[in-house]
Amino acid sequence: MSELLSICQKPITADSNTSLDKIISILLKNNISRILLTEDNSNVGIITEKDIGLFLLSDDSEKNLDDIPASQLMNMFTSVDGSMSVEKCVEIMLEKNIGSLGVSSNANGLVGIVTKTDIVRYYSKNYSGKHNVGDLMTISYIAMNSDNSLKDIVSKMIEEKISRIFLKNEKGDPEGILTFRDLFHVALEQGNSDAVLDNSDGAISVIFTRKGFLSESGFGNTIVGKDVMTKSLESVDFEEDLAVACDVMAQNQINGIGVRIKDKLGGVLSKTDVLKAIYVENNSK
Missing domain, CATH: 3.10.580.10 (CBS-domain)
Structure with missing residues (x-):
């Protein structure tokens, strides 16, 4: 085989x-x-x-x-x-x-x-010791405040054309990550409702028709990032073997992982980066 x-x-x-x-x-x-x-x-x-x-x-x-x-x-x-x-x-x-x-x-x-995901597992098994995480990581990453509205966070994801975004607290410390799958849960809860309850004003409750994640008047503007984000944030050190990062992504079934530089979040590593590592390894010979 x-x-x-x-x-x-x-x-x-x-x-x-x-x-x-x-x-x-x-x-x-x-x-x-x-x-x-x-x-x-x-x-x-x-x-x-x-x-x-x-x-x-x-x-x-x-x-x-x-x-x-x-x-x-x-x-x-x-x-x-x-x-x-x-x-x-x-x-x-x-x-x-x-x-x-x-x-x-x-x-x-x-x-x-x-x-x-299969390729990431393949790398872990066959390319251990070839690259460090820092060789392939993306140093810059997009982040927003976890108290920002879902509408504003989603708008940023569209602007940057990204499928995940880091969310930080008021002190600037990483608090979680928001991905498409987090949005799917919101979509199932809200997307089939003909009306959405808006409790942004404590004195009144107004019913609005569903208009999507970018709505000024619906759930996009009444839900904040920390309410729907994934609060656990997996990360590895930038000097770690890339194969170890692959194991973490595979075991946690995630598409990207934070990269620590001196114990601070300094970048991100994605599965696409792992594919690039394999490509580089086989085209540099």
């Missing part, structure tokens, strides 16, 4: 007409970041956590999530032969800026899917 076939996973699928609220529920239930979409038992596309996140960040309609089919957001799906090297897959994923590839067999068709 090839290394690629040994690390790929069986994909979770859903019909392309499945509503967005059900797609989000499947993602959260299985703790995955993408679902293959099918029509008449044939693969027609893929929908990812990022696709949904970007949609939710910019959607200001009053359309409920159960009225939006997954096909509205799906993208084309790229597949490779199971005999291909993992390193070549990394090159394709970086070139196409995608987070997964289908893995096929001439005899059995699509047999699995390989994701950045």
Whole structure:
């Protein structure tokens, strides 16, 4: 069996007409970041956590999530032969800026899917001692105050085109991180409600129709970051072996990890950075 076939996973699928609220529920239930979409038992596309996140960040309609089919957001799906090297897959994923590839067999068709998570585990097993975290980390990172409204935080994520943002307290100390998955929980709670209760004014309660995360009058302006953020913030030292950081990301099932410099948050490391490490290692010889 090839290394690629040994690390790929069986994909979770859903019909392309499945509503967005059900797609989000499947993602959260299985703790995955993408679902293959099918029509008449044939693969027609893929929908990812990022696709949904970007949609939710910019959607200001009053359309409920159960009225939006997954096909509205799906993208084309790229597949490779199971005999291909993992390193070549990394090159394709970086070139196409995608987070997964289908893995096929001439005899059995699509047999699995390989994701950045699988690549991260592969790096941990095969590239230990090759790089330190500081070699690949991004030194600058985007942060906001945890007391900022969800609307303002989401606006910043759109402006910077990022899928996660660090949140700090009044003293400037990291307090948590807000990701697409945190927003999904809000979407399920609020997105299928025809009305949202606004208690920003203690004297009155006003009912507003759902207008999305950027709403001035709905939940986007009445929920603050610390109410929905992930409060645990995993981090590693910048001098640590990159393989150790891969283990932390894999074990905690997270897409990015904070990097400490002299015990202060000094940057961030993502799964994409790990793919770049593999690419650099195999193109510098």
